Amino acid sequence: MNAYLVRRLLQSILVLFGVSVVVFLILYLTGDPALLLLPPDATAEDIAKFRESMGFNDPVAVQYLRFLKGAVRGNFGESLRHGEPAMALVVERLPATFELAGAGLALALSLAIPAGIVSAVRRNTAIDYVSTVVALLGQAMPTFWLGIMLILVFSVRLGWLPSSGRGDLEHLVLPAITLGLFTTARITRLTRSGMLEVLGQDYIRTARAKGVGEPPVVWKHALRNASIPIVTIVGIELGTLLGGSVITETIFAWPGVGRLSVQAIFNRDYPVVQAAVFLLASTFVVVNFLVDIVYTYLDPRIRFH
Amino acid sequence: MTRLGVFWLGAALAGAVLGLVWTAPALAAPEGKVVIAQGVDPTTLDPQWHEETPAYNVLLNIYDTLLFRDKDLRIIPWLAESWKLVTPTTWEFKLRKGVKFHNGEELDADAVKFSMDRLRDPKLGNRQAGNFRLVASVDVVDKFTVRIITSKPFPTMENQLALRGAVMAPKHFAGKDKTFADRNPVGTGPYKFVRWAKDDQLVLEANEQWWGGAPKVKTIVYRPIPEHAVRVAALQGGEVDIAVNIPPHLVPIIDKHPKLYISKAPSVRTLFIPIYTSQFDTANKLVGPVDGPTKDKRVRQAIIAAANPDEIIKTVLEGQAIRTATPLTSKHFGFDRTLAPVKQDPDRVKKLLTEAGFPNGIDLTLNSPDGRYLKDKEVAEAVGGQLTRAGIRTRVRTFEWTTYLNQMVYIHKATPMYLIGWGNTTWDADGTLTPLFRSGNPLANHHNPDFDGMMDEAQTTVDPKRRQEIYARAQRLMLDDGAVLPLYQQMDLYGVNKRVTFQALSSEQIIGAWLSLKDGK
Numbered sequence: 001m002n003a004y005l006v007r008r009l010l011q012s013i014l015v016l017f018g019v020s021v022v023v024f025l026i027l028y029l030t031g032d033p034a035l036l037l038l039p040p041d042a043t044a045e046d047i048a049k050f051r052e053s054m055g056f057n058d059p060v061a062v063q064y065l066r067f068l069k070g071a072v073r074g075n076f077g078e079s080l081r082h083g084e085p086a087m088a089l090v091v092e093r094l095p096a097t098f099e100l101a102g103a104g105l106a107l108a109l110s111l112a113i114p115a116g117i118v119s120a121v122r123r124n125t126a127i128d129y130v131s132t133v134v135a136l137l138g139q140a141m142p143t144f145w146l147g148i149m150l151i152l153v154f155s156v157r158l159g160w161l162p163s164s165g166r167g168d169l170e171h172l173v174l175p176a177i178t179l180g181l182f183t184t185a186r187i188t189r190l191t192r193s194g195m196l197e198v199l200g201q202d203y204i205r206t207a208r209a210k211g212v213g214e215p216p217v218v219w220k221h222a223l224r225n226a227s228i229p230i231v232t233i234v235g236i237e238l239g240t241l242l243g244g245s246v247i248t249e250t251i252f253a254w255p256g257v258g259r260l261s262v263q264a265i266f267n268r269d270y271p272v273v274q275a276a277v278f279l280l281a282s283t284f285v286v287v288n289f290l291v292d293i294v295y296t297y298l299d300p301r302i303r304f305h
Numbered sequence: 306m307t308r309l310g311v312f313w314l315g316a317a318l319a320g321a322v323l324g325l326v327w328t329a330p331a332l333a334a335p336e337g338k339v340v341i342a343q344g345v346d347p348t349t350l351d352p353q354w355h356e357e358t359p360a361y362n363v364l365l366n367i368y369d370t371l372l373f374r375d376k377d378l379r380i381i382p383w384l385a386e387s388w389k390l391v392t393p394t395t396w397e398f399k400l401r402k403g404v405k406f407h408n409g410e411e412l413d414a415d416a417v418k419f420s421m422d423r424l425r426d427p428k429l430g431n432r433q434a435g436n437f438r439l440v441a442s443v444d445v446v447d448k449f450t451v452r453i454i455t456s457k458p459f460p461t462m463e464n465q466l467a468l469r470g471a472v473m474a475p476k477h478f479a480g481k482d483k484t485f486a487d488r489n490p491v492g493t494g495p496y497k498f499v500r501w502a503k504d505d506q507l508v509l510e511a512n513e514q515w516w517g518g519a520p521k522v523k524t525i526v527y528r529p530i531p532e533h534a535v536r537v538a539a540l541q542g543g544e545v546d547i548a549v550n551i552p553p554h555l556v557p558i559i560d561k562h563p564k565l566y567i568s569k570a571p572s573v574r575t576l577f578i579p580i581y582t583s584q585f586d587t588a589n590k591l592v593g594p595v596d597g598p599t600k601d602k603r604v605r606q607a608i609i610a611a612a613n614p615d616e617i618i619k620t621v622l623e624g625q626a627i628r629t630a631t632p633l634t635s636k637h638f639g640f641d642r643t644l645a646p647v648k649q650d651p652d653r654v655k656k657l658l659t660e661a662g663f664p665n666g667i668d669l670t671l672n673s674p675d676g677r678y679l680k681d682k683e684v685a686e687a688v689g690g691q692l693t694r695a696g697i698r699t700r701v702r703t704f705e706w707t708t709y710l711n712q713m714v715y716i717h718k719a720t721p722m723y724l725i726g727w728g729n730t731t732w733d734a735d736g737t738l739t740p741l742f743r744s745g746n747p748l749a750n751h752h753n754p755d756f757d758g759m760m761d762e763a764q765t766t767v768d769p770k771r772r773q774e775i776y777a778r779a780q781r782l783m784l785d786d787g788a789v790l791p792l793y794q795q796m797d798l799y800g801v802n803k804r805v806t807f808q809a810l811s812s813e814q815i816i817g818a819w820l821s822l823k824d825g826k
Contacts, residue, residue: 044589044747046435053430082348083430084484092503148534156538163538164530166505253530255504263345268707 008292012285019281020071023274024064054080067274076275081264086271090257090279096166097256100248101241103172104180108237112184113230116191120199121218131188138185143244147178147251164253175252179244183237190233194226201225228298235291239284335511335523337822339805341815342536342545346504346529351486352471353424353431358813361468363527366509366817367407368471368492371398371417372463376819378636378732378811380467384412384493393458393767394441400449404516406474407497414451418443419475421453429483433469436731458765460772464638464731495520495818504529509817521821540565540800547807547815551798552679553623559800569625570809572797574728576678577632578671578688578790579741580605583752585717589745591752598667599721605787607657608669608722611695613649614792617687621680626793631780632727632737634794636811638769639734639776644784646791654695666696672713672723675703679795685724688792715747722790730812734776735764742783751788 051057055066070076076086115135119128154174155163162171198204199222207221246258253259257276264272347360352368355361373383382388385398404412421443425434439455446452453462474491481489490498495517496509507527513519528545530536536548537555541562551559551567559565581595582605594600599608618626629635630644658666669692673685682703689699704713713719725748729736743760744752759779763772783789799809806821 047747050430082487083351083354084349084487089503096505148532151535151538155544156541159542162544163542164535164544165528166502250531251535253504253528253532253535255502259504259531266707 004296005293008289012289015285016278016282019278020068020274021064023277024067025060071274071278076278077271079264079269079272081267081269081272086269086275087279089260089272090275093255093257093260094279096254097242097245097249097258099166099172100175100179100245100254100256101238103176104183104241105234105238107176107180108183108187109234112187113191116188117195117218117223119188119192120195123196128192131192135185135188138181139189141181143178143182143247144251146181147174147248150174150178151251164251166255175248175254178251179241179248182244183241186237187230187233191226191230194229195222198222198226224298228295231291231294231298235288238287242280242284333519333521335513335520337522338524338526339522339547339817339820339822340526340528340545342528342530342539342548344529344531344536344550346507346527349483349487350490350498350501351431351483352473352490352492353420353433353469354429354483354486356432359529362813362815363507363509364471364490364492365494365814366496366525367490367494367498368473369404369494370466370468370470370472372467374467374732374812376808376810380463383467384417384472385466388463390767391452394455396453396455396459396462397446398451398453400451401516402449404493405514406477406493407491407512408474408477410474410476410491412472412493413448414445416475417451417472418445419479420472421470423473423478424470436465436469458767460764460767460769461731461733461735464733468730496525499524515818517818520818522817525817525820537800540802543802546802546805548800549797549815550679551800553625553796553798555800556623556625556798564803566801566803568799568801568807568809569796570811571627571634571636572728572795573634573636573730573732573811573813574678574726575629575632575634575737575794576681576684576724576726576792577629578722578724578792579748579750580608580722580787580789581717581720581750582786582788583744583750584720585744585750585752587716589717589747589749591744595720595750597721598661598663598669601661602787603657603661604663604667607654607661607695608692608697609647609784609787609790610650610657611654611692611697612688612790612792613691614646616691617684618793621683621687622793622795625796625798627796629791629794631784631791632741632789633729633734633780634811637729637732637734637737639738639763639773639780641777641780643777644780647784649691651695654697658696666698668698668700669721671699671701672709672719673701673703674706674709674724677706677709678726681724681726684792688724688790717747717750720750724792726795728813734779735760738776738779738783739764742788751783751786753782753786753788756782756786 055063074087078084079086079089082089115131119131122128151163151174154161161173165171204217204221207217245256246262248254249256249258250262257280261273261276264276343359343362345359347355347363348357349355349360350364352364369384371383371385372380375381384401384404386401388396388398391397400412400414400417406412423429424431425437425440439457439459440453441456442454444452444454471492477491478486488501495512495515497512499508499510501507509525511520511523530539533550533552533555537551537558539545540548540559556567559567580599582599584592584595586592598604614628618624618628628646630646631640633640658664671685671689673681675682685701685703689701692699714723714725727737727741739760740746741748742751743749743757756779759775763775766772766775797809797813799807801807804823806823
């Protein structure tokens with residue numbers, strides 16, 4: 001078991017290292033931030049001086065090593081646009097992003113798993129069709145469209161919920177639905193197909209044959225065996241939720257990391273983009289590492305592979 | 306007592322009572338709250354670091370500058386009660402007495418010197434520093450008199466000080482770094498800083514001791530809402546009171562709403578299409594006339610005569626813009642009132658093209674950003690359509706803003722013409738004509754020694770009459786050169802709740818001290 005976890009840990013570190021290289025290089029290729037950050041009437045001399053002071057003139061490899069040296073200490077340099085430490089700007093907005101992603105995930109799980117199970121158990125009934133259609137809609141609707149529609153209906157027309165901003169629980173409702181619906185749809189579909197597969201297995205027939213009641217068959221025998229792909233998808237969906245928060249946060253003026261990243265990308269604010277991507281990617285890697293640990297409990301065979 | 310006498314006595318009494326009633330609001334304590342939705346949050350609350358409207362809109366309320374602009378954009382005394390030019394390179398400012406910073410420090414000449422020196426401190430890298438590069442020193446004459454000495458005559462000093470050079474509390478900021486200044490603003494302004502949750506909300510509270518009198522509105526909250534449609538939704542739902550940058554297509558929703566109104570002002574920003582006359586290299590050195598047909602002045606004049614900006618304003622912008630004859634607005638110093646926009650004239654286009662040796666028309670490219678300005682791409686496409694109909698077959702290429710700037714505009718590769726907007730908040734012709742049309746600047750693709758000479762002369766001439774003459778001549782010369790196709794001045798549109806009294810300003814500024822509430826709450 002230890003060897004398995006150590007191997008997964010090393011893989012995770014390697015992934016983070018890869019992230020740092022990719023993030024650094026992609027941003028480097030998109031343009032020169034000096035021109036964007038100085039006033040438009042800056043002279044050529046101002047621009048050259050600024051570039052020199054920011055270290056933009058050094059070879060790419062030198063810039064990368066400088067970046068990596070800082071990154072391992074959580075120091076991504078100062079935001080070019082805000083003039084403050086980039087990591088602090090990102091960390092400041094993390095609670096809002098986690099709050100939204102957490103609410104989206106909670107919403108998804110509480111809807112999707114029961115819906116998926118019911119669909120599988122009551123296959124080809126009205127309830128299965130309704131859940132399938134809703135799930136398809138949820139996957140097909142673009143986030144920005146759904147967000148704007150929810151605002152128009154629930155804020156403007158009905159006046160029930162605030163259109164934007166962060167504050168009480170009521171501020172969380174619309175963005176959480178917008179963000180969580182796609183994930184809900186995916187998990188519903190996956191739970192349904194996973195349960196269907198398991199419910200057709202011999203051991204389920206055996207359990208039923210020896211007189212086990214229907215609820216224990218579904219919850220104990222079937223769900224636990226169907227849960228591996230569900231847990232996997234939850235780990236992956238967390239990435240979707242954190243990444244998807246970019247659009248949701250912008251629509252709902254939610255003060256999170258996603259919105260900060262978008263602004264930083266438009267402004268070529270390298271340090272902030274790097275800090276944000278690095279932090280979100282780390283979260284994602286950590287969560288998936290935890291998912292791997294959960295596997296070993298759900299399916300002891302994994303520990304020995 | 307005669308009837309008339311009674312009338313006069315009555316009138317006098319009524320006048321006295323009315324007078325009391327009338328002065329009452331000015332004495333009343335600030336009340337109520339106004340929520341302002343901007344598109345983005347300020348990047349910082351350090352008043353000298355930034356160059357951006359969303360931050361000015363917050364910081365102009367916390368910090369005062371030496372000079373200011375009234376609603377008609379005239380320069381007025383602010384922290385400086387009076388000022389004069391002692392020699393062509395020495396400006397003297399007499400400060401208002403008895404002004405206190407929010408932390409109790411007193412405003413004096415030392416505070417002004419501290420602030421101006423901080424602004425220019427190369428270690429801090431303040432973005433506003435470049436605007437004061439001619440300042441050689443700031444000298445304290447006595448407690449309330451300060452002199453700013455420049456290395457050359459600096460005719461736009463007042464323009465700069467009416468926006469930049471916020472006066473900061475010296476003891477509070479002495480020895481502190483920028484991160485501290487970012488989050489702990491202390492000025493002398495009409496509003497005091499309360500708190501800031503970044504990208505969420507920023508709260509200011511009235512400074513009842515403000516030297517200009519207590520503001521009427523007690524609390525101002527700024528909320529950044531990036532999406533236009535959501536800003537309007539928040540306005541409709543009563544969550545915000547003032548929303549900036551309303552796109553023309555959402556204007557009818559606000560107009561029809563019983564509780565909302567539109568306030569608008571012609572923007573400081575003009576849109577225009579510079580046409581390359583010359584080619585420069587990446588070091589901004591002249592290479593020679595530009596490659597391709599626009600090297601011929603007649604072709605450039607044909608382009609200008611082929612366009613019809615009025616039609617674009619009517620259709621694409623739904624009437625929310627004003628056509629301009631030059632890249633300056635009528636409120637900019639140096640604007641020549643006698644200049645009229647060029648009329649669309651297909652026959653003249655044909656004649657000019659034939660004379661230039663292109664009787665069958667020409668093929669050109671028009672470059673444009675996509676998403677930087679209101680309907681920029683649609684405007685570029687409309688111009689392209691008009692040009693094509695006149696025989697100048699135009700292909701429109703659009704780019705994401707940063708790519709556009711970095712890989713085209715700034716390195717002289719947006720040939721042969723490109724769309725750009727320019728918001729010159731110095732309100733002086735120099736801030737537009739020099740960076741865009743005087744050779745040797747990153748954005749300039751025009752070379753005419755006469756024009757360059759005029760720009761240089763105006764930059765160091767302090768006599769306003771003389772400067773006005775120079776700029777008037779320069780604009781004619783530049784237009785005759787066909788260096789630019791001027792388009793329009795955008796309308797700045799604000800959606801406002803009827804409980805708030807607000808007038809949009811051409812400066813894009815929202816001045817808290819000039820806001821009031823209808824019902825006082």
